[in-house]
Amino acid sequence: MESKWFRRIGSAVLLISVIITAFPFWVMFSVSLQTMQEIYSHELNLWPSFQWGNYAEAMTNGPWGRYILNSLYVTAGSTLISLFINAMTGYVFARMQFPWKRTLLVLVLIGMMIPTQVTLVPLFILVKNLPLVGGNNILGMGGTGLVDTYAGLMLPFIAGSFGVFMCRQFYIMFPKELDEAAKIDGCSRFGTFCRIYLPLSKALLASLGVLKFIGAWNEYTWPLVITNTGSGRITTVQLALTAFRNEGEIFWNLMMAATLVSTGIVLVVFVCLQKYFVAGILAGSVKE
8 A cells, every 4th residue: 555655656756857847848849939029928928829930930040951960060970989988998997907097097087076167268278279280380389270170179079087987887897707708819908899898888888978969969168169260160059049149139939949959859869879878877887
């Protein structure tokens, strides 16, 4: 009898949580289908008037196809590179012995405690002054470096302390006999990583990839800083959303329509990888 009541209470709490979570999305959807007069009316209106033309108007307010492709290119490219780097670094910390290993691991973990805003200015200076790139000489002077380039947009997302820690915790679970068998078969360390560990890391990499994809897709500050030339050639979706402001007036219906389109792409990625997500998160929760 008590277990039945616990299940009912749990179901009620879960239902309330779903409603609270879904409410902002409903407001966004409702606003995207209203006129500006309805949005600025004195009465709160949470029911859409189904102005489907808002979506067509939003998507024709600039080259949105280019904006979406830019975001997909930067996000997918940086996510794939980051997953390989994180997995390889996590493998090194988990399976190899070398001097100062724990000290270096602590330094990597300290990176999880530093806010992104603190590193924004040093990172911009580093990207702008890279030697022999973007017209720079060997001293990193005279040009623009990677400013206003796809490589500059991707650079901050191709590493990450959290991903290294997550991969390291996952690879610790593997038995030592696996490495010994690979060594006996004449497989190098890098070959062992690529042929054995990577194929066994699908759940981990899928869940980590979702987190990195969402983080890179939703990033606003770094693209705003690195694309400061104003050409618009590599403008991402998040920057393009600011186009719906005109002399202090914000076209909320068009902005919400474009935001829903942007959110829909992320939801598709999450739905495709959701079966790996929980398994990958739990895989990194083993204590050494």
